[in-house]
Amino acid sequence: MLSAQSARASPVQPAPCRSCCAPQFSICAAIPHDELVWIAAVAVPCDVKEGQSFMQEGERADHFFNVTEGTARLFKLLSDGRRQVVGFARAGHFLGIAHNDCYAVTAEAVDTVRLCRFPRAGIHGLMRRFPALQTRLLQSASDELVAAQELMVLLGRKNARERLASFLVGWAAGGPPGGPLAASEVLHLPMTRADIADYLGMTVETVSRTFARLKNEGILALHSPDELVVLRREALAAAAAGEA
Amino acid sequence: MLSAQSARASPVQPAPCRSCCAPQFSICAAIPHDELVWIAAVAVPCDVKEGQSFMQEGERADHFFNVTEGTARLFKLLSDGRRQVVGFARAGHFLGIAHNDCYAVTAEAVDTVRLCRFPRAGIHGLMRRFPALQTRLLQSASDELVAAQELMVLLGRKNARERLASFLVGWAAGGPPGGPLAASEVLHLPMTRADIADYLGMTVETVSRTFARLKNEGILALHSPDELVVLRREALAAAAAGEA
DNA sequence: CGTTGTGTTGATATTAATCAACAAGTGTGG
DNA sequence: CCACACTTGTTGATTAATATCAACACAACG
Numbered sequence: 001m002l003s004a005q006s007a008r009a010s011p012v013q014p015a016p017c018r019s020c021c022a023p024q025f026s027i028c029a030a031i032p033h034d035e036l037v038w039i040a041a042v043a044v045p046c047d048v049k050e051g052q053s054f055m056q057e058g059e060r061a062d063h064f065f066n067v068t069e070g071t072a073r074l075f076k077l078l079s080d081g082r083r084q085v086v087g088f089a090r091a092g093h094f095l096g097i098a099h100n101d102c103y104a105v106t107a108e109a110v111d112t113v114r115l116c117r118f119p120r121a122g123i124h125g126l127m128r129r130f131p132a133l134q135t136r137l138l139q140s141a142s143d144e145l146v147a148a149q150e151l152m153v154l155l156g157r158k159n160a161r162e163r164l165a166s167f168l169v170g171w172a173a174g175g176p177p178g179g180p181l182a183a184s185e186v187l188h189l190p191m192t193r194a195d196i197a198d199y200l201g202m203t204v205e206t207v208s209r210t211f212a213r214l215k216n217e218g219i220l221a222l223h224s225p226d227e228l229v230v231l232r233r234e235a236l237a238a239a240a241a242g243e244a
Numbered sequence: 245m246l247s248a249q250s251a252r253a254s255p256v257q258p259a260p261c262r263s264c265c266a267p268q269f270s271i272c273a274a275i276p277h278d279e280l281v282w283i284a285a286v287a288v289p290c291d292v293k294e295g296q297s298f299m300q301e302g303e304r305a306d307h308f309f310n311v312t313e314g315t316a317r318l319f320k321l322l323s324d325g326r327r328q329v330v331g332f333a334r335a336g337h338f339l340g341i342a343h344n345d346c347y348a349v350t351a352e353a354v355d356t357v358r359l360c361r362f363p364r365a366g367i368h369g370l371m372r373r374f375p376a377l378q379t380r381l382l383q384s385a386s387d388e389l390v391a392a393q394e395l396m397v398l399l400g401r402k403n404a405r406e407r408l409a410s411f412l413v414g415w416a417a418g419g420p421p422g423g424p425l426a427a428s429e430v431l432h433l434p435m436t437r438a439d440i441a442d443y444l445g446m447t448v449e450t451v452s453r454t455f456a457r458l459k460n461e462g463i464l465a466l467h468s469p470d471e472l473v474v475l476r477r478e479a480l481a482a483a484a485a486g487e488a
Numbered sequence: 489c490g491t492t493g494t495g496t497t498g499a500t501a502t503t504a505a506t507c508a509a510c511a512a513g514t515g516t517g518g
Numbered sequence: 519c520c521a522c523a524c525t526t527g528t529t530g531a532t533t534a535a536t537a538t539c540a541a542c543a544c545a546a547c548g
Contacts, residue, residue: 076393076394076396076397078397078401078402078485078486079485079486079487080486080487082401082486083401084396084397084400084401086393086396086397097386097389097390098386099386099387099390104389104390104393105393127375127378127379128375131371131372131375131378134371134375134378134379134382135371135378137382138378138381138382138385141382141385141386141389142341142342142343142385143343144389145341145348145385145388145389145392146341146343146348148389148392148393148396149320149330149348149349149392150320151396152320152328152330152392152395152396152399153320153322153328153330155396155399155400155445156328156399156442156444156445157322157326157327157328157442157445158322159503159504160503160504192525192526192527193526193527193528194526198400199400200400201399201400201401202504202505203504203505203506204526204527204528205504205505205506205527205528205529206503206504206505207527208527208528208529209504209528209529211527211528212528212529225526225527225528241322241323242322242323242324242326243323243324403535403536404535404536436493436494436495437494437495437496438494446536446537447536447537447538448494448495448496449495449496449497449536449537449538450535450536450537451495452495452496452497453496453497453536455495455496456496456497469494469495469496
């Protein structure tokens with residue numbers, strides 16, 4: 001759909017990384033059309049299979065990534081194996097924020113992930129030539145920071161029900177990237193209960209019980225572990241905000 | 245000391261916001277010397293008294309801020325009053341990240357805070373002219389994001405003792421901005437127990453008890469609520485990492 | 489000299505973690 | 519095609535960590 005859209009907009013583009021250009025975050029959108037050739041030369045589209053990681057916490061940060069399809073989990077580990085999922089990356093998500101030239105988190109494919117990889121090295125020169133690109137990156141980093149702050153509120157101050165409700169609301173909102181909430185209330189959750197638990201700072205058991213509770217309250221219907229229907233959207237939003 | 249340093253480097257500078265230029269984050273460092281006049285024209289140094297807020301969550305984001313002295317708490321509130329402190333800003337800290345042109349968090353002075361305020365409006369033109377400035381901002385946003393991710397691990401996966409130890413280690417490290425850990429292990433905590441509790445996702449009682457515990461373990465000595473000595477730095481670091 | 493705000497400590501309650509059993513789905517090899 | 523193991527998710531019983539409720543100490547301040 002996205003590639004169809006850009007194809008429609010300009011059918012004779014130099015076909016650089018058509019597969020890489022997700023609508024909002026993509027670096028391509030910030031670069032003049034004929035300069036995309038540079039990207040074409042260095043961008044490498046990749047497919048990452050379920051469970052495979054393509055970015056490791058602490059590893060030398062040589063590349064940026066732009067997710068174009070699928071879902072990745074981003075997490076950090078403690079030495080004893082405790083895990084905190086700091087976010088899920090879907091189509092359009094830009095990855096590669098680094099600290100001291102090393103990735104700050106590990107990224108692993110939840111399902112089959114398609115992404116576009118390009119070297120950090122060239123990006124600085126490109127940023128100098130196209131400040132719009134840097135603006136885009138700054139925007140992306142700011143958005144992520146805001147999301148991180150919301151997650152902190154969730155982790156520090158919300159109870160199990162509020163956490164799960166918040167997660168579902170956020171996941172639903174992030175569905176069609178940037179677009180309004182889908183008319184249909186059907187949600188597909190590609191990640192496991194363990195992923196959700198590690199994202200929300202809970203255990204799998206509590207996640208499972210909390211799903212059951214929201215179901216008993218008539219707010220959700222669970223078709224299968226990874227397919228659910230939001231029956232009462234307002235009630236879910238209220239639960240997320242802690243108003244119930 | 246810092247202003248003395250820059251004064252030494254160029255004693256005849258146009259005296260723009262000498263008070264505003266903290267070493268690492270400051271936007272000034274990214275701008276050619278004689279262009280600082282622009283900053284001089286629009287930068288407003290402010291003093292914010294204890295308890296006063298200078299940035300409100302949800303308010304229109306018209307300014308950036310650069311803390312030069314003192315400590316500010318950054319927090320978000322839930323509708324029922326629950327509070328999550330997402331960070332403390334000290335000298336050098338850059339503030340003003342926005343979401344949809346509104347501030348994402350509230351900033352309040354913990355003690356007397358001195359800061360430099362400048363309009364967002366002009367900054368975009370300035371960024372176009374000086375990409376180094378934008379690089380600086382991007383760097384700042386990235387650093388904050390990494391810090392946010394560490395806090396998520398703390399909030400989602402650490403116990404009370406690990407949380408408090410992590411906080412103290414981080415606070416000590418942030419002491420002399422960018423510099424190595426202070427030789428002295430004396431820490432000054434300008435914020436209240438409630439601030440610490442809301443930062444670590446705990447209650448004041450648990451914070452107090454956990455301080456007492458670290459004291460009983462011979463890791464800390466508490467002179468007064470806001471003055472303590474780290475007696476066994478390695479033990480504190482071990483506690484922070486969850487290795488005990 | 490009382491009043492108020494902040495911090496500490498004690499007793500009890502509550503949420504969510506842990507431990508445990510089991511159900512359902514998936515893939516493998518006989 | 520059917521045991522079989524293995525993974526994932528669910529539910530139940532119990533425990534443990536932290537929140538809550540309550541009392542009090544102490545300093546700052548009018």
